[in-house]
Amino acid sequence: MIKSFRLRLTAWYLAFFSLLFLIFSVFLYGVLSRALEKRLDESLAAQAVTTAGLFQDELEEMHGDAPLAAANVVSDMRVPDGAIAVFEKTRLLAAGGPVPARQLEGIAAAPAGMIGVSYGKYGARAAVHRLATSGRDFLIVALAPRDSIAAELGVVRRSLFFALPLLVALAGLGGYVLASRSLAPLGWMAEQAHKITDSNLDARLEIGDAAQELAVLAASFNALLSRLDRSFESMRRFVADASHELRTPISVIRGEADVALSHQRSAAEYQETLAIILDESRRLSRLVDDLLNLARADAGRVRLQVQEFYLNDLLAECCRAAQTLAGARRIDLECRPGDDVAFRGDEELLRRLVMNLLDNAIRYTPPGGKVSAALEQEGTHLRIRVSDTGVGIAADAAPHVFERFYRADKARSRQDGGFGLGLSIVKWIAESHNGDVVLASRPGSGSTFTVSLPRD
């Protein structure tokens, strides 16, 4: 099997061209040989007819002496290398030319028209013409060997035979040049693609004036590069943001430990340090959990543990769990889970979703404010609505709050322990249940997050 595409193309081209040339040659040869035969037949038929006419006149002149009339006519008419013969019934009256009489006598029984006769190397053609005059039956035969046709066809055969290798060589060369020319842009594209690495993913293949098919290939490749570039960029940002987030708790832990170890301290001081370290470690493990979950979600490796449960129960449980935090902040938490609503989904993930929303609502609402959570049914959808009377989200920040590591109010969020991942996890959980989450907010007077989940 030929590996090179160029050689393979050339070979196909060559094979196709040779076959075409062969078919053409056979066709040409056939047409020519038939045309030559027809020409010979027509000229023999014409000779036979002319001879018959002359013989009839001569017979009248000779007062019915057929052998004499035949001898006169035969000596007047000449077929080059062939023969003219006149029979009465099957008796040969006269013949001219180099053909032996024995061979001519065999023709006497032939029907009128053209016949092939075995004669010499290539055979002969004979025109048989019947003449009935004054009650007698005559037969006029004009015969010519096929030698001249064979000679002419031989010339054609030899020409084709010599032309074939020459044409095939030319076709091969042409095919090779053609294949090289049409494949050149591919090599050039491969060369460009070779230079693209993860450090210059923004580079693109130059399409130039490449043929349409190759331009499509290059455009698809460029589109693939764009997609790769985007996902590389978001991965890079994710890693950079994650490292940045990890740095703060780690440096707090290190700082606390350094200070504690620098000299002897009281038991109370050690306790305080350990409490801070424990607090930061919790933060750290929450962050690592979040990161791991998002990374798994990106890789499409999170399998939903789908089961049937009561969504209203889940909401009520979340409200109970959030009550401590709300109480500590003097926030009134109101929960309206409504009637029993059975739902099929991943209970653990949906608990996370509700907790993240409640946690945010409480954290971004000043003391004395109100947070409410409700479950509503609307047609085929269930809606979980979490509203607060908190700081709200500015219009320019609203489209970004679901992005990873995005914080509308950086100082406050970090101080409150947020990483900017909570809402991106909410969005991912809602979407993995074929639902969505929307935000309505008025800065200064509060926000409402509504999660819609389709009931299957």
Ligand code: ADP
């Ligand atoms: P964080 O951990 O910082 O809270 P989130 O992804 O949960 O991260 O939220 C992203 C940002 O959206 C927050 O930093 C905050 O500025 C804003 N935000 C989220 N929920 C609320 C809310 N209920 N009220 C006001 N701002 C909010």
